[in-house]
Each structure stands twice: as C-alpha cells, then as structure tokens.
Amino acid sequence: MKHSKRVATFFSLVPGAGHMYLGLTRQGIQLMVLFFSTFFIAASFDLQFLAVFLPVIWFYSIFDTRSKSLSEDPLPNTNLPIFSDVNSMDDIFKNKPAEKYIAYILILMGVLSLINNIALPILRDYFDYRIILYVKSLIISFIFIVIGCTLLKSKKVSIKKSGDELCSQEE
Structure with a gap:
C-alpha cells in the first residue's frame, strides 16, 4: 500500500502515530510508551533532567517516519532498535x-x-x-x-x- 508522505509526517508529530499510519504498529506503540512514560516519570517524580530525552524521542519519531515513508519496499513490523532483543x-x-x-x-x-x-x-x-x-x-x-x-x-x-x-x- 502506498502511503502519503505528508500524512505520515503529520501523524509523526505525535510520537508513534506516524509509524502506526505506516502499518508499523509495534514500533508505534513502543515509541508512544517510551515518550509518554518518560514524560509521566519526569513530571510525576519532579525529575526535570529526564525531559532531555523527550525531544530526542520526538525527533527520532519524526525523522524515522519520514525516512520510512520514502521507502518503496514493504516495511517489516519489527521492534525498534532499542527493543531489538x-x-x-x-x-x-x-x-x-x-x-x-x-x-x-x-x-x-x-x-x-x-x-x-x-x-x-x-x-x-x-x-x-x-x-x-x-x-x-x-x-x-x-x-x-x-x-x-x-x-x-x-x-x-x-x-x-x-x-x-x-x-x-x-x-
């Protein structure tokens, strides 16, 4: 199935949503859990230093979705590299x-x-x-x-x- 690059980029503004749009549900859920659990832990325990990881996760999601939307090959629904094992x-x-x-x-x-x-x-x-x-x-x-x-x-x-x-x- 051919996916729109613009729509994928739009959905990628929410970490994991762009991956889900591309059919990579496992990666999308992993990114969402990683992003929102980091946000929750940083806010709940007043650990501001964890907020440093939020833009990293967010930009990774955007750029990874963008590069995968440009691919002509079928995308395997595998784990993110951080969860590869x-x-x-x-x-x-x-x-x-x-x-x-x-x-x-x-x-x-x-x-x-x-x-x-x-x-x-x-x-x-x-x-x-x-x-x-x-x-x-x-x-x-x-x-x-x-x-x-x-x-x-x-x-x-x-x-x-x-x-x-x-x-x-x-x-």
Whole structure:
C-alpha cells in the first residue's frame, strides 16, 4: 500500500502515530510508551533532567517516519532498535540482564526522587540556594558515575572470531 508522505509526517508529530499510519504498529506503540512514560516519570517524580530525552524521542519519531515513508519496499513490523532483543513483554521480565537494568533505573529514579523531593526542601531552610544546587549536582553526578562504573564492570563483551564462533569475555 502506498502511503502519503505528508500524512505520515503529520501523524509523526505525535510520537508513534506516524509509524502506526505506516502499518508499523509495534514500533508505534513502543515509541508512544517510551515518550509518554518518560514524560509521566519526569513530571510525576519532579525529575526535570529526564525531559532531555523527550525531544530526542520526538525527533527520532519524526525523522524515522519520514525516512520510512520514502521507502518503496514493504516495511517489516519489527521492534525498534532499542527493543531489538525483546520479542514480547515476557522477555523483558524473564531476561536477567533486562531485569538488572530495570532495577538500576528504578533505584536511580527512587534515589533522585528522594533527593529532589525530600532532602532539598529540608536543606533549603538551612543553606543558600546556590550551595543546594551545587550539592544536588554533585550527588546526581556521583550517582551516575557509580552506576556507570558498575555497569561497565559487569558488562560482557562478545568478540567475533574467525568463522561464526562467538566468545564471551569479562572486561
């Protein structure tokens, strides 16, 4: 079926809707869930730094829809690249590394929410606003560095050798 490029671009203004118009329902739903859950989490937990990802998701949706609407070939309704290893929702919760990353994200959101909504309002009564901003930036940066180092230590790297052999090696 031939799709209108203009209509696809118009629908792509809502992340995922353009993909759905093109018949890529799975990708459309994944983009919608990603965009609106990021928006919800940022607004609900007062985590403004997550709002940085909203324009990235939005523009990805627009440009990906535009490039796919230009394609003459049939479009496969596969997962987005970020969800390429996930076949169903059961895979997310049965896959041990995925559980680990979800746990890291939830812990990080909880810690940042505690800092932003409890610790900082208490500190505002005792310290200057600039000092609180410095402390907040220091704590959040330290948390990101620790989580990043932890993920790098535990990550396995696949090395492709001659032929089709794959070798896993700890870093």
